[in-house]
Each structure stands twice: as structure tokens, then as C-alpha cells.
Amino acid sequence: MNPHLLRTFVAVLDHRSFSTAASELGYTQSAVSQHIAALEADLGTRLIERRPVAPTAAGARLMEHAPALLLLLDAARADITRLHHANPTRLTLAHTPAALGPAVAQALAQLRTTTHPLDLEVRVLSQAAVIENVLTGSADIGLVDGAAAPSDPLPLPNLGPSTTTLAAAEQTLAVLFPLGHPLAGRASVRLTDLTQAQWIDAPDTAIPLDRLRAVCRADGFRPRIRHRGTDLHGLAALAAAGHGLAALPLPLAAALPGLAAVPVAEPRLVHRTELIHPANPTDAARQLADLVTDRQSTPGDGRR
Template identity: 80%
Template sequence: MDPHLLRTFVAVLEHRSFSHAASTLGYTQSAVSQHIAALEADLGTRLVERRPVSPTAAGARLMEHAPALLLRLDAARADLARLHHARPTRLTLACSPAALNPAVARTLAQLRAAADPLDLHVQILGRETVVQNVLTARADLGLVDGVAAPSDPLPLPDLGPASTLATAEQPLAVLFPDGHPLARRRSVRLTDLSQAQWIDAPDSALPLDRLRAVCRTDGFRPRIRHRGTDLLGLAALAAAGHGLTALPLPLAATLPDVTAVPVAEPRLVHRTELLHAAHPTDTARQLAELLTAGSTEAAPVRLLS
């Protein structure tokens, strides 16, 4: 299966348009049509309905595999490029919003003091983009956060020879507007809130599909959708009554006009994990050691799974 054809296939279905895919990829529309036809001939089945543009049953099945396959190829290319283009005085750390906490900031100051000169870059991104940037060498290390049972790893995808290790586990809290009746509670049970209105904020708060999975319910339906990494904006929406959201308790307690109430049941923690390539630079390895020095994790570094 030619990856160039597969990349065209993904672009066509993401844009639902041959012409938009051509513009994005820098091809002519005729070339895009030829790519799709060649991929269909290779696989022996029709993949894309032309009018309107949509996947066939086979195309939908292929789309379940294609993005991960292309990312894995990009990760392999990036891993080889690191052998010849590593820049020892440059370090890029990618973080999901709730993963960049005061402890991480202090650790970066330690690194700067020990590794002067250092060209340090910090990226605040959605969780999926953090993983992608580390695997494709746009970042040297990543910090991703999520919800899990105590000491359980985050459910990260299998994307090859990259390693993760926990750096922190913190209590989970739900944000209520100040004055909300439940804001006076000492703790809450998530299952009691499954039918409440929630804010869908997958890049900054805990994704609602993850809450549905851990609580084994089809609740946690969004009233409003928040896209981006702005935690203050998210708190403002919660304070105005647009819906509930869940964040780590230490972070939630610092946000204005909301009350953070700890989650008592189910037994969950907000977990942050460090992600790095299998062969990090010396500076990246030094930062990884500093970030995990205070971790209570006894388990060894694991492959993404």
C-alpha cells in the first residue's frame, strides 16, 4: 500500500472534497482522483463515493487504520533524522494544558541552570498533538495528562518505540460555579453527575468520552463545546453556568469564580505521564530524569500500548 496514496485518501475524506484535498496537498484535482483510483485498484474495492464524497464501508474501515499508519511512518522517518540532525542546545517540551504545573516550571529552571546555554521551547497543545509532535520530532519530550485508576497507565495508543513514565498523580475535581448548591459538598460522585450538563473540552479538561468509559455510562453529555488550550476561558464558561468540567484539584483550586470539589467515587486520579522517543538527546534525557526524580512510580518505563 503506497503511503502517498493513503495520505491522499485521508485528505479526501477529511475534507469531504477532491478539490480541497488537492489544494491542501499541492496536487491537481486530476492527480487526486488518480491516487484514489490507484489505491482502490490496489486494494480491489471501492473506497470513496464520489457524489457526495463519503467513505464506502471499506473506506470507513480503512480510515480506522490510515491515520495511525501514516503517523507511524512519520515517526520512523523522524527517528532516523534524529541520528544526524540532533541539536544538543535546543530542547522542545510539548505539554497538554493541565500537565504544565508549577513543579514542571521549577524543573525547567533547574535544567536551564545546569545546561546553559539552552534554547528552550515550550508548546501548549492538545493531548493528541503532544503525542504526534514527540513521535515526529517536532518536540523532544511531551507531558500528557488524563484520568486513570491509581497507579494505572494512561490509555495511550500503540505508536512504536516511544516510552512513558508517570511524573505525578493528583486528586480529580469537578468545577462548579461559586454559589452552586453542590459547591458546598466536601466531595462528589461522578456517577451522580452523569446526567448533568457538561462542557466538552477534550484539549484542556478531561474528555467526556473518557469519563463515560471509566464510569461505564452513556451520560456526561455536552451543553457547550470548548476547543483549544485556554484554561482560564474554560473556567469562565464553567463559572457562567454553561456546564461542568473536571480538572486536577491543585489546578482547579487556583481558577477564579469556580469551586473545585474533589471526586470521591469512582476511585480515580489525574495522572501526568512523560513521553519521549526511544533514543532521546542528552538534554532531553536530563530533563526526563529531573521530571521523574520525584515520581513515586515503581513500575519501569513502558512502551506505548
């Protein structure tokens, strides 16, 4: 399957337009049509309906695979490029909003004392964007977070053989309540008692609601509002004003104004942070990984 044809296929369905895909990719519309026809001939089935532009059943199935396949190809290219063009004094760290805590900040400060000069850039992104940044070489190292059973890894997508994932931290998981909420004074709560409560759907900032449904093996956790983006303080303001509940690590949640952070007692969960870096990281990325995970060396410890 030709990756150039596959990229054209994804662009057409992303934009629901042959002409817009052509403009984005720098092709003529005729070339885009030829790419789709060639891909359909290769797979022996029609993939895209032309009027209106929409996937067929086969096209929808291919679309489930295509972005991940293209991302792994980009990761392979970045891995090879990194061997010859790594900058030892530059470090780009991408992280989800709740993943960068005091320990990481202190590790960055320590790294700056040993690496001169260090050109440091920190990006706050969604989990998907952090993973994409690391796989494609746009970021040297990433931090992602989520809810998991103690010592269990996060349920991340397949990152391929060129990426290493390491445990960075485990903290108590807490639910954010506005100060006047009846449960705000509790010593702990059970998530299963909150399935019918109103929640804020903030998958890029807090624990995603579909993850809470999965770990509790229950329906519910219905959103009152949807919050998109990585604005942690905006999410906190919404929760404090009573727009809905959200789940975050206890140390971070306890520092947010106007809220009560109540630890989760059941099911037995932790807020877990994991560090992602290429299998052949830059020197700065390797040193940061060692500092964050309190390790003396990195080889052989990755789970992916």
C-alpha cells in the same frame, strides 16, 4: 500499501474534494485520481464515491486505520533523522493545558542552569497534537494528562516502538462548581451522582466527557456547551458563570477564581500526567525526563 497513495486518500476524504487535495499535496487533480484508482486496485475494492466525494463502507474502514499508520511512518522517519541531526541545546516541550505544573516548571528552571545555552520552546496543545508533535519530531518531549485508576496508565493510542511513556505525576481529581452551586461546599463528590448534571464538553482542556462515561460505566454527562481549544482560563470563566461542570486536577482547580474545586471520592480515580519522549531522546529531553520523574536513568523504564 503505498504510503503516498494512502496520504492522498486521507487528503481527499479530509477535504471531501479531489481538487482541494491536489492543491494541498502539490499534485494535479488527474494525479490524485490516479492515486485513488491505484489504491482501489491494490485493495480490490472501491474506496471513494466520486459525486459527491464520500467514503464507501470500505473507505470508511480504511480511514479508521490510515491516520495512525501514516503517523507511525512519520515517527519512524523522525526517529532516524534524530540520530544524526539532534540539537543538544534546543528543547521543545509540548503539553496539554493541565499537564504542566510547578514540578515541571521547576525542572525546566533546573535544566536551564545546567544546559548553556538552552533554546527552550513550550507549546500548549491538545492531547492528539502533543502525541503527533513528539512522534513526528516537531517536539522533543511531551506531557499529557487524563483520568485513571491509581497507578494505572492513561489510555493512550499505540505510540509504536520508538516512543517511551513514563509516569510524571498523580494528583487528586476534582470537579469544578460555581461558588453558588448546592454541591460547592461538599468535602467530596461521587461522579456517579453527577451523570445527569450539565457539563462543559472541553476534551482538549478538561477530562473528556466520554472518559467520564467510561470510568463510571454510565450514560449521561451531557454537555450544555462545547468548548474547543486549550484556553484553560476561558473554560474556568464558563464554569464559574454556571455554564456547566468540568473535571481538573485539584491543585490547579483550586487556584482558579470564582470556583469551588471538590475532590472526587468515587470511583477511585486520580488525575495522571505522563511524559512522552522518543526512545532515543536528545540530551536535554533525557535530562528533563530524569528531573520530572526523579529518576537517575531512563533506559528500560518505558511502558511503550
